[in-house]
Amino acid sequence: MLDKEEVDSSKDNRSYDNDQNAVERGQQRFKTYYKGQELVDEEEWGSFWNILFVPLPACFWIAQSHPSSAQMNAICKQLKVYFSSTYEDDSFRMTSPYSLKWFPNELAWCLNISRQVLKRDEKLSKLHDFIVEQNSSGVINRQEAVSMLPPILLQVEPGDKVLDMCAAPGSKTAQLLDMLGAKNNSSVERQSLVVANDANLKRCWMLTHQLKRFSCPYLVITNHEAQRFPVEMHFNKILCDVPCSGDGTLRKSPDLWKRWYADTGMNLHSLQIAILLRGCDLLEPGGRLVYSTCSFNPVENEAVVAEVLRRRSTQIFLIDVKHLLPNLKFRKGLTSWKVKNNAEELGFFNCYEEVPLHRRKKIPPSLFPKDDLEDLGLNKCIRILPHDQDTGGFFIAVLERASRDTQDTVEMNIYDKEKSFIKTRRISRLISDDPFERLSSVNISLLKTIADFYGLDEELLSNHLMTRNSDTERVRRIYYLSEQVKFIVENSIGNLNRLTSTDGNEKYAYRVVHGGLRCFEAMDSKYQVECPYRIVFEGAPLIASRMSKRLEHIHDEEIWDFLLHIKDTIKISEIPFVDLRTNLEQTSPGSVIFCFTNESTKDYLTAWLGPSMLSIFVATEDIRLLQSHISRNYISLNDMLNNDA
Known part of the structure; x- marks a missing residue:
């Protein structure tokens, strides 16, 4: 009779065997399907197949x-020089990091080793910690290249x-936010808009935090x-990165092998079309929409784009964007599949x-596939295969809406049938019970x-400051x-009782999880304060750029370092x-902002x-x-790469 440990061990072995069998079956299904699709030529199949198992x-x-x-960016260039010759260890091989030439201003970098090696290898631990820290601070953002x-x-x-639909x-x-923020064009800032939407409420709260x-x-x-x-508002830029089978991410997520089936993509096809x-119906005339998936499967890619082009033939067309992608290797969209x-x-079939x-x-x-695929311009779509550029x-398709529709017989929009949706769907109290109200x-x-207290433009504030309804008393x-x-x-849904369209019908309201930027918060003070509202940290950059009072400029790094090491409170x-002490002694009680600037930091x-x-x-x-x-406080390159130093 087996004891408990032996029983548990036998279960673990069976589980491993089952997993391994599932992986092998998924790999066989994948190979059969994409060889049948002639995704790549026979002579390059080996290169395509083998790289799927390289992190x-x-x-x-x-x-x-x-x-x-x-x-x-300067540190990344130093890394490139340091690894200019191949760096080889018993556990990994690293060649020189490189910038992605197709990324604007070459501000994207590839370290040329996997995240697993970077995380686990002791000799690179400080480099890993540095990358994690800079990602947390928002200086860099770790993301798959494609x-x-x-x-x-x-x-x-x-x-x-801008609307990001998923x-x-x-x-x-x-x-997208970084690209808009880097333009620093305040004259049109008030007209900018980025709507980040997701169907899962928990992921929406995660977006708010991120x-x-x-x-x-x-x-x-x-x-x-x-x-x-x-459909109450239209957008001139829409990102449509839809849910997909995700088999383009097998190098990052090898667990997908266990559950790879061709019909996963087929089952998502109708949702992707919808x-x-x-997205096309939300696009303004002359606007641009990018449709993308991380899937190889043509039924999720070209088949979806082709069907939408047929249904919106007078409105939407594909555009060629290869000139925007210098030094990126990619293939044209398919015009035949099975x-x-x-x-x-x-x-x-x-x-x-x-x-x-x-x-x-x-x-x-x-x-x-139908006979109209070349006429639809599917060769303007972009396919990226992993063995072309590691x-x-x-898959990406870039579509634009015509400046003016050429005929009036456009298919009736599906949202015409959805006016009852607000009433029938269960709505989270976290969203519906707390609408915004104008502070004015x-x-x-x-x-x-x-x-008056912060030296701000009252007219500007009256147009932009709002509070949640639960705070109005x-x-x-x-x-x-x-x-x-x-x-x-x-x-929004919180204002549903006010929403009526000109024809007397209810509008289709927005479910707003988060909006705008929190800037001020009430303070409970034991002493008299002219304005008992402090500026919150996340709103400081915006408010500081508009205030003429209670802003202390710091140019000395020693003073700034001192302020950052204050443990909550100091006399x-x-x-x-x-x-600094004199300025503060002459300032009345209340909120203040310290602004540190030098040639590289604000x-x-x-x-x-x-x-x-x-x-x-x-x-x-x-x-x-x-x-x-x-x-x-930036760690030196030598310290970063020589843990024994």
């Missing part, structure tokens, strides 16, 4: 809107209204199924007419107090919202820097000034990130 190299892009971007392409091809500019986990949205570091007043996070996104159709017959071992009648509900004609697999209509005297939190964001939140009399620190004390109001993790931004 992806670690890649990241540098946030050009971040004040430390130039310094980070996943960086859709935002680049969207070509966003200040003043654009935004989580948020890497592409972060890229994107707050951009301190962006024109960001809204919504919770909708993408194919049912409200999402892309809704549809798997899962009822027959290893078989394919040659045409839709071969599909049995009882199976046609699940196998629609849109899965099949990447993952990816809730408490105009408070608005005047804040404007005693305002606790105040948000800064751009012009376009205000339209979204004022047409003003104990501050060792005379000019950072903000929010604090509360009492009659005799200074309190720092920044979370510990944010303090650590601020400390990492100043030059003398």
